Amino acid sequence: MTGIVALYIFMLAAFTGYEVIARVPVILHTPLMSGSNFVHGIVLVGAMVALGNAHTPLEKTIGFLGVLLAAGNAMGGYVVTERMLEMFKSSRAGRPRPGAH
Amino acid sequence: MSAAPAASLLGTDTLIQASYFVTAVLFIVGLKRMSSPVTARSGILWAGAGMLVATLVTFAYPGMSNYPLIGAAIVLGAALAWWTGKRVAMTNMPQMIALYNGMGGGAAAAIAAVELYRGGTEGYGAATLAVVGGLIGAVSFSGSAIAFGKLQGLIKRSFRFRGQQALNILLLAAALLHAVLLAGHFNDSPHVVTGLFVFALILGVSMTLPIGGADMPVVISLYNALTGLAVGLDGFVMHNAAMIVAGTVVGAAGTLLTQLMAKAMNRSLGNVLFSGFGDTGAGPVGSVTGSLKPIEASDVGVMLAFAQKVIVVPGYGMAVAQAQHKIWELCQLLIDRGVTVRFAIHPVAGRMPGHMNVLLAEAGVPYDLIADLDEINAEFETADVALIIGANDVVNPVARTEKSSPIYGMPILNADRARNVIVIKRGQGAGFSGIENALFYLDNTRMLYGDAQKAGAELIQAVKAAG
Numbered sequence: 004m005t006g007i008v009a010l011y012i013f014m015l016a017a018f019t020g021y022e023v024i025a026r027v028p029v030i031l032h033t034p035l036m037s038g039s040n041f042v043h044g045i046v047l048v049g050a051m052v053a054l055g056n057a058h059t060p061l062e063k064t065i066g067f068l069g070v071l072l073a074a075g076n077a078m079g080g081y082v083v084t085e086r087m088l089e090m091f092k093s094s095r096a097g098r099p100r101p102g103a104h
Numbered sequence: 105m106s107a108a109p110a111a112s113l114l115g116t117d118t119l120i121q122a123s124y125f126v127t128a129v130l131f132i133v134g135l136k137r138m139s140s141p142v143t144a145r146s147g148i149l150w151a152g153a154g155m156l157v158a159t160l161v162t163f164a165y166p167g168m169s170n171y172p173l174i175g176a177a178i179v180l181g182a183a184l185a186w187w188t189g190k191r192v193a194m195t196n197m198p199q200m201i202a203l204y205n206g207m208g209g210g211a212a213a214a215i216a217a218v219e220l221y222r223g224g225t226e227g228y229g230a231a232t233l234a235v236v237g238g239l240i241g242a243v244s245f246s247g248s249a250i251a252f253g254k255l256q257g258l259i260k261r262s263f264r265f266r267g268q269q270a271l272n273i274l275l276l277a278a279a280l281l282h283a284v285l286l287a288g289h290f291n292d293s294p295h296v297v298t299g300l301f302v303f304a305l306i307l308g309v310s311m312t313l314p315i316g317g318a319d320m321p322v323v324i325s326l327y328n329a330l331t332g333l334a335v336g337l338d339g340f341v342m343h344n345a346a347m348i349v350a351g352t353v354v355g356a357a358g359t360l361l362t363q364l365m366a367k368a369m370n371r372s373l374g375n376v377l378f379s380g381f382g383d384t385g386a387g388p389v390g391s392v393t394g395s396l397k398p399i400e401a402s403d404v405g406v407m408l409a410f411a412q413k414v415i416v417v418p419g420y421g422m423a424v425a426q427a428q429h430k431i432w433e434l435c436q437l438l439i440d441r442g443v444t445v446r447f448a449i450h451p452v453a454g455r456m457p458g459h460m461n462v463l464l465a466e467a468g469v470p471y472d473l474i475a476d477l478d479e480i481n482a483e484f485e486t487a488d489v490a491l492i493i494g495a496n497d498v499v500n501p502v503a504r505t506e507k508s509s510p511i512y513g514m515p516i517l518n519a520d521r522a523r524n525v526i527v528i529k530r531g532q533g534a535g536f537s538g539i540e541n542a543l544f545y546l547d548n549t550r551m552l553y554g555d556a557q558k559a560g561a562e563l564i565q566a567v568k569a570a571g
Contacts, residue, residue: 006229009340009348016336016349019132020356027139029368029451029476032361032458037201038138039357040328042131042151044204045350046211046335047178048124048162049342053218054177055168061294062218063170067177069214074181076208077159081152082189083200088138088145090465 034091037084044077116164123161124346130154131350135357141471158346181207194466195423198455199255202324205331206248212241212334213301219341220286220297230341232287237337239283239304244330246308251324254317255455263313269378272310279303311377319376321456322366326373329358368451370514394545399552401559404526405566408434411488413444415480417519418464420454421494421530422556428467430560431493435469437567447473448480448517450498481518490522492543494529494556500541509539525549528559 027035050073054066134151137143159178163171185204192200216238218224225231253259282300285291315323336351338344366373408414416435422428435445447464454460461474475483484490492499499519503511519525520543527544529551543549552559 012345012348013336013340013352016352017356020135020353020358021360023132023136023353024139024357024360027361027364028141029364029457030449030461030471030474031139031141031144032365032368033197033201033454033456033462034144034458035135035138036325036328036358036361036456037197038135038148038151039332039354039361040201040205040208041148041155042135042350043208043328043332043335043354044155045127045131045158045347046208046215046331046338047155048158049215049335049338049344049347050211051159051162051174051178052165052168052342052344053215054170054174055165056224057170057218057222059221062221063173065214065217065221066170067173069211069218070174070177071181072207072214073211074178075185076204076211077155077185078182079185079189079200079204079207081148081155082186083192083197083204084138084148085152086189087194087197087462087465088148090462090468091141091144091471092465092468 034084034087037080037087041077041080041084044073044080047073047077049073116166120161120165121345123157124344127154127158127346128349130157132353135353194463195455196256197462198321198324198459199252202248202251202255202320202327205324205328206245206252209241209244209248209327209331209334212331212338213238213245213304214241215338216241216334216341217297217301220292220300221294223292225341228287228289231289233337234341235283235287235300237334237341239279239300240330240337241334242301242304243308243311244327244334246305247312248308248324248327248331250309250312251320251327254312254315255320259313268310268314272307275303275307275310279307315376318452319369319371321459322362322369322371322373322376324456325358325362325365329355329362332356332358365457368457394547396544396551397549399526399550401552401554401562402566402569404550404552405563406570407489407524407526408438408443408491408563409441409567409570411438411443413446413483413487414438414489414491415484415487415519415522416445416447417490417492417495417499417517418447418449418453418460419493419495419498420460421496423454423460423463423494425494425556427493427556427560428463428469430557430564432464432467432469434560434564434567435473437564441567445473446475446480446483448484448519449474449476450495450517451477451515453495453498477515477517484518484521487522488524490519490525492519492525492527492529493559496529496541497539499543500539502539502542511539519543520546520549523548526552528552528554528556530555 050069057063057066131154134147137147216234225234332351332354339347502509503514503516
């Protein structure tokens with residue numbers, strides 16, 4: 004990947020992120036923040052490669068912590084986002100009983 | 105990327121790159137679907153599938169070792185997060201997002217640290233990206249940890265002292281000095297790498313400590329965007345397209361989301377970061393005239409039962425009392441009687457924008473009965489009853505009129521324009537900001553004192569009794 008191509012990817016990805024979120028209603032701000040929090044859990048693949056190439060005890064320790072934290076980011080982000088979005092229902096889809104949860 | 109000469113490795117490499125491409129597409133489609141309530145649920149499934157593909161295929165990455173360590177770290181981190189994520193109450197969701205986000209920032213910093221200690225960043229470009237990614241990731245890590253501690257109630261007070269901004273600038277300068285030494289390859293020694301991360305971690309702590317609890321959602325959102333950016337920068341260092349795309353998309357989306365939140369709270373980002381309104385609330389008590397007029401639940405029940413239109417204004421007080429289920433039960437009774445019921449949500453109801461919607465959704469309230477400020481404000485004039493439950497500052501008309509008030513200029517819900525206003529409130533104290541609420545003293549306002557859950561139960565009985 005040459006530098007200028009990488010720069011193009013960066014620019015296009017930035018606009019994509021902006022456009023995808025641009026018209027989101029306030030009711031989804033919290034779940035969406037949580038969802039984007041999950042998406043940067045992709046740091047896990049980088050942490051895996053970093054630990055996979057670590058040699059000294061120091062590198063291995065930091066790499067281990069990196070993978071541990073990244074896995075927590077990805078899994079935690081997924082679980083809480085899924086829990087929140089699961090509850091969003093329209094009244095047309097049948098009204099759930101009160102207190103049922 | 106190391107050019108693997110073996111033909112078999114080239115095949116693996118193509119598979120990995122193709123999988124990362126699919127992951128990037130799944131992430132973007134998933135986020136797009138998450139931005140509409142109708143498709144939001146499927147959005148997280150799409151993104152989750154992308155994450156699974158990327159994680160599995162990375163085990164086939166050429167030239168890796170330490171597989172037992174990798175496996176153990178993934179299992180341990182994922183299990184801990186799964187366990188905490190399943191257990192957390194919906195009211196505590198904001199701080200959990202902060203916690204998981206901080207973990208991502210820490211991981212981004214760790215990647216940069218391994219690369220820098222290993223001397224794996226040749227050339228000025230890669231070194232600069234690693235240094236900046238590591239710096240941002242470390243600030244996001246320690247800053248998010250403080251944000252978590254504050255919202256969770258582990259850190260009770262805000263630490264402010266003279267010269268705090270100067271200290272932050274000094275810390276930033278020290279971190280940047282180490283960054284320049286590393287990026288320019290003037291001094292690559294491990295001590296300099298350590299120094300960079302130490303100063304960055306302290307900076308994250310000292311930046312976040314003075315910020316008040318009310319502003320914390322904006323800060324969490326900002327750190328979310330920063331973590332995304334750090335991940336994107338690390339992606340350039342690792343030549344990993346999935347990380348570049350996902351990190352940058354989140355960086356941009358998170359920045360926009362931060363601006364939207366700050367706007368919804370009537371605050372600018374600079375204001376949040378560099379001033380301390382968030383939880384001071386020592387504003388002057390407005391000169392409010394009139395008296396508080398109490399009312400009995402049975403009278404409110406009759407009023408609600410024979411109304412045409414009722415608008416419910418829930419606040420964080422309702423969520424604290426866990427009254428949303430009772431209130432929804434009450435509203436269903438009213439709907440069955442033919443009353444039009446709407447829920448009016450102020451952007452800062454709950455602890456972050458959209459949080460109240462999550463809490464109502466948990467109780468089973470369909471989202472199409474819920475309206476935000478712009479949609480509902482004109483409707484209050486045609487409402488027979490505005491039912492205020494545990495909300496205070498967001499319905500205080502002082503925000504429209506009194507220039508000296510700290511909440512002056514904040515957009516409010518026009519509950520005072522409804523024909524009757526019923527306020528369910530625990531006691532006679534002032535609101536979160538300590539400001540007296542003029543709404544409570546209006547001629548058309550009645551106060552129903554009591555715990556929101558108990559009041560809800562009484563109102564249900566009263567509406568049933570109304571026949």
